[in-house]
Amino acid sequence: xxxxxxxxxxxxxxxxxxxxxxxxxxxxxxxxxxxxxxxxxxxxxxxxxxxxxxxxxxxxxxxxxxxxxxxxxxxxxxxxxxxxxxxxxxxxxxxxxxxxxxxxxxxxxxxxxxxxxxxxxxxxxxxxxxxxxxxxxxxxxxxxxxxxxxxxxxxxxxxxxxxxxxxxxxxxxxxxxxxxxxxxxxxxxxxxxxxxxxxxxxxxxxxxxxxxxxx
Amino acid sequence: xxxxxxxxxxxxxxxxxxxxxxxxxxxxxxxxxxxxxxxxxxxxxxxxxxxxxxxxxxxxxxxxxxxxxxxxxxxxxxxxxxxxxxxxxxxxxxxxxxxxxxxxxxxxxxxxxxxxxxxxxxxxxxxxxxxxxxxxxxxxxxxxxxxxxxxxxxxxxxxxxxxxxxxxxxxxxxxxxxxxxxxxxxxxxxxxxxxxxxxxxxxxxxxxxxxxxxxxxxxxxxxxxxxxxxxxxxxxxxxxxxxxxxxxxxxxxxxxxxxxxxxxxxxxxxxxxxxxxxxxxxxxxxxxxxxxxxxxxxxxxxxxxxxxxxxxxxxxxxxxxxxxxxxxxxxxxxxxxxxxxxxxxxxxxxxxxxxxxxxxxxxxxxxxxxxxxxxxxxxxxxxxxxxxxxxxxxxxxxxxxxxxxxxxxxxxxxxxxxxxxxxxxxxxxxxxxxxxxxxxxxxxxxxxxxxxxxxxxxxxxxxxxxxxxxxxxxxxxxxxxxxxxxxxxxxxxxxx
Numbered sequence: 001x002x003x004x005x006x007x008x009x010x011x012x013x014x015x016x017x018x019x020x021x022x023x024x025x026x027x028x029x030x031x032x033x034x035x036x037x038x039x040x041x042x043x044x045x046x047x048x049x050x051x052x053x054x055x056x057x058x059x060x061x062x063x064x065x066x067x068x069x070x071x072x073x074x075x076x077x078x079x080x081x082x083x084x085x086x087x088x089x090x091x092x093x094x095x096x097x098x099x100x101x102x103x104x105x106x107x108x109x110x111x112x113x114x115x116x117x118x119x120x121x122x123x124x125x126x127x128x129x130x131x132x133x134x135x136x137x138x139x140x141x142x143x144x145x146x147x148x149x150x151x152x153x154x155x156x157x158x159x160x161x162x163x164x165x166x167x168x169x170x171x172x173x174x175x176x177x178x179x180x181x182x183x184x185x186x187x188x189x190x191x192x193x194x195x196x197x198x199x200x201x202x203x204x205x206x207x208x209x210x211x212x213x214x215x
Numbered sequence: 216x217x218x219x220x221x222x223x224x225x226x227x228x229x230x231x232x233x234x235x236x237x238x239x240x241x242x243x244x245x246x247x248x249x250x251x252x253x254x255x256x257x258x259x260x261x262x263x264x265x266x267x268x269x270x271x272x273x274x275x276x277x278x279x280x281x282x283x284x285x286x287x288x289x290x291x292x293x294x295x296x297x298x299x300x301x302x303x304x305x306x307x308x309x310x311x312x313x314x315x316x317x318x319x320x321x322x323x324x325x326x327x328x329x330x331x332x333x334x335x336x337x338x339x340x341x342x343x344x345x346x347x348x349x350x351x352x353x354x355x356x357x358x359x360x361x362x363x364x365x366x367x368x369x370x371x372x373x374x375x376x377x378x379x380x381x382x383x384x385x386x387x388x389x390x391x392x393x394x395x396x397x398x399x400x401x402x403x404x405x406x407x408x409x410x411x412x413x414x415x416x417x418x419x420x421x422x423x424x425x426x427x428x429x430x431x432x433x434x435x436x437x438x439x440x441x442x443x444x445x446x447x448x449x450x451x452x453x454x455x456x457x458x459x460x461x462x463x464x465x466x467x468x469x470x471x472x473x474x475x476x477x478x479x480x481x482x483x484x485x486x487x488x489x490x491x492x493x494x495x496x497x498x499x500x501x502x503x504x505x506x507x508x509x510x511x512x513x514x515x516x517x518x519x520x521x522x523x524x525x526x527x528x529x530x531x532x533x534x535x536x537x538x539x540x541x542x543x544x545x546x547x548x549x550x551x552x553x554x555x556x557x558x559x560x561x562x563x564x565x566x567x568x569x570x571x572x573x574x575x576x577x578x579x580x581x582x583x584x585x586x587x588x589x590x591x592x593x594x595x596x597x598x599x600x601x602x603x604x605x606x607x608x609x610x611x612x613x614x615x616x617x618x619x620x621x622x623x624x625x626x627x628x629x630x631x632x633x634x635x636x637x638x639x640x641x642x643x644x645x646x647x648x649x650x651x652x653x654x655x656x657x658x659x660x661x662x663x664x665x666x667x668x669x670x671x672x673x674x675x676x677x678x679x680x681x682x683x684x685x686x687x688x689x690x691x692x693x694x695x696x697x698x699x700x701x702x703x704x705x706x707x708x709x710x711x
Binding site for chain 2: 034168204
């Protein structure tokens with residue numbers, strides 16, 4: 001007998017007490033919890049996103065679509081970045097105001113090569129206000145997962161209010177589980193020393209989120 | 216469970232007795248658990264529907280366990296359809312053999328690891344080492360444990376028993392043995408220690424070809440794996456290597472993608488007291504060669520290792536709802552004083568006290584003593600985000616240890632003999648049963664007890680000594696209740 005059959009047979013014996021007509025999945029539980037917490041205006045939801053991102057030490061900036069290129073240029077400049085990874089499908093206007101060397105997101109590059117790049121600029125798939133979370137789904141304007149991991153400085157652009165939802169349940173509805181997802185809530189951190197949170201371990205130690213309004 | 220480092224552990228009372236005299240350990244644990252307790256309360260109070268989320272989490276997990284065969288098959292299909300390969304491991308040895316084989320097939324001799332309870336449970340690092348493969352732990356606390364040649368003492372923070380000064384010393388002393396040495400003049404500020412770990416591990420991440428992980432959740436419907444973490448070491452191991460091997464207990468399944476909406480709210484708040492942990496990664500098999508995002512090869516090793524035996528126990532199976540948040544450890548007065556090592560298992564604290572004796576059986580001294588490693592205060596049940604009634608299972612397991620009875624071990628029904636160490640307790644219970652079923656004997660005994668009450672000792676002699684050392688014996692009344700009832704006609708004639 002294969003281990004697969006062995007384990008499945010053990011499982012079936014173990015749950016022999018469960019009746020054949022046990023309540024089906026659809027009726028097995030009450031989803032008595034809330035779809036979102038509180039009743040907020042759209043503007044207030046965006047404010048909450050900004051507050052919660054900042055609470056976990058992300059640097060939050062707000063600007064209009066017209067100011068975005070200048071904002072990104074200023075952030076890269078302030079960081080002293082010499083190079084920036086650019087996802088293949090990033091809106092070229094976003095980097096129109098900076099002279100920093102562009103490094104394309106290429107599958108052939110090694111992680112060590114990526115480690116020499118200073119910054120990365122991406123869009124996101126959705127942002128969750130209640131938890132201060134941005135979700136990346138590897139779309140053309142976000143690139144491979146590793147480009148937002150290895151460089152030490154990540155600038156992530158969130159289009160507000162269109163890309164902002166209130167809650168985790170709403171966020172999950174908006175993304176496709178078939179895509180590789182990365183949920184980011186503040187920069188890399190650890191609670192491993194005396195169960196107290198400190199920021200900055202392996203992921204980007206600086207996370208800057210630009211909330212851009214208007215198209 | 217291979218047991219490895221835990222083989223021959225002394226029973227909990229002995230190990231705990233030694234631990235409570237270690238003042239550094241007690242100080243470290245008190246500081247850490249009290250810090251997180253207050254924060255968890257605040258994080259939980261932020262969501263008004265906590266009770267409903269907890270109930271839904273419980274019900275989703277219960278439903279999944281009741282139909283686990285169906286969901287396992289569904290998961291296997293969806294992972295395979297997404298380009299992954301599924302392996303089944305009945306016990307620790309089989310899981311270790313599978314992983315060793317898979318690593319060897321890549322031609323590599325080192326792997327980077329995301330913190331995983333399942334691989335700790337099966338002793339994977341030791342098994343790989345025996346085959347000439349180095350496994351590097353990359354979670355900060357796991358790194359502290361590995362460098363310090365230590366054992367984990369907490370589910371979430373395996374090095375919780377170490378304070379910042381001890382961590383500094385371990386880094387300064389040991390890092391050079393494993394790779395990049397600790398920076399000169401390293402101090403004990405947490406930020407500097409975290410930075411030292413970043414520098415030490417980066418070279419390992421960048422050259423790694425094989426990653427090994429566990430998973431917090433597996434979604435049957437989509438074949439998606441979920442890893443919840445903080446530092447980014449998880450992301451490194453899950454995305455940079457060419458081959459990814461995930462070893463996951465069969466109880467980690469949830470039926471649908473939507474079900475994650477419950478656990479992604481309750482897990483971070485319960486474990487690190489955060490609204491959301493810094494990084495959560497989800498992946499479904501492998502990506503196509505065009506997007507080429509992450510590992511090109513993905514293996515999922517589904518682990519039984521005592522889980523189906525646990526599932527066979529209708530009371531004990533609720534322990535399989537556990538999402539490994541560690542809230543029960545942080546709130547437990549026994550854990551706070553005894554520390555994690557006394558539990559003799561990678562699963563310490565209240566959840567360990569009900570999980571280890573079920574996964575491993577109650578055959579060893581340590582496992583038979585674990586159901587007693589509790590004051591039954593119930594704080595663990597109150598904080599559990601999937602409402603595991605830990606006191607209920609503890610009492611159930613105590614019964615099993617004392618009385619023996621039918622249990623399932625490695626899939627087969629066996630009848631346990633009553634444990635030897637509880638002969639006095641059983642004799643006392645037998646005597647009580649006999650007395651209660653013979654009213655004349657009970658009456659004579661009660662009257663004798665009342666008349667001699669002036670001479671009763673304050674503590675019990677013989678085998679009862681240890682028991683009465685920590686408890687006050689109840690005072691025997693001057694007159695037995697039944698005599699009083701008869702004399703006063705049930706209290707009506709109070710003048711008598």
